[in-house]
Amino acid sequence: MRMLDLSKQNISLEDLLKLAASESVCIVSETGQTFILEEADEFDQEVETLGKSEKFKKFLSDRSRENSAMSLKSYQRSLDQD
Incomplete structure (x- = not known):
């Protein structure tokens, strides 16, 4: 990332x-x-377009209310068993 301090350097909009x-x-x-x-x-x-989409916002809202299929503790136990 390039740093540009306008108090020390003058630059045109085009540049x-x-x-x-x-x-x-x-x-x-x-x-x-x-x-x-x-x-x-x-x-x-795409992020801007989805942010304006009521259909997508409804999908996310519905999805956030779903119960998880497995708790984190259950998943960790399944990993420990392998």
């Missing part, structure tokens, strides 16, 4: 985007705020 196209850039503003800039990939876009 900043070129940097972010090849690697993540940590930008520190003149006031000390920190930002991460990186190229959006398909995973990021």
Whole structure:
């Protein structure tokens, strides 16, 4: 990850985007705020799309209410038996 302190270095938006196209850039503003800039990939876009999907949110809600098939202790015992 490339660090870029705007209080010490001046950079154009175009140059900043070129940097972010090849690697993540940590930008520190003149006031000390920190930002991460990186190229959006398909995973990021999929996460955003699923986050807006009511059908997917319902699926997750329903899934979270399901009982587990095996407790953690039972699973650990099964591992110890092998």
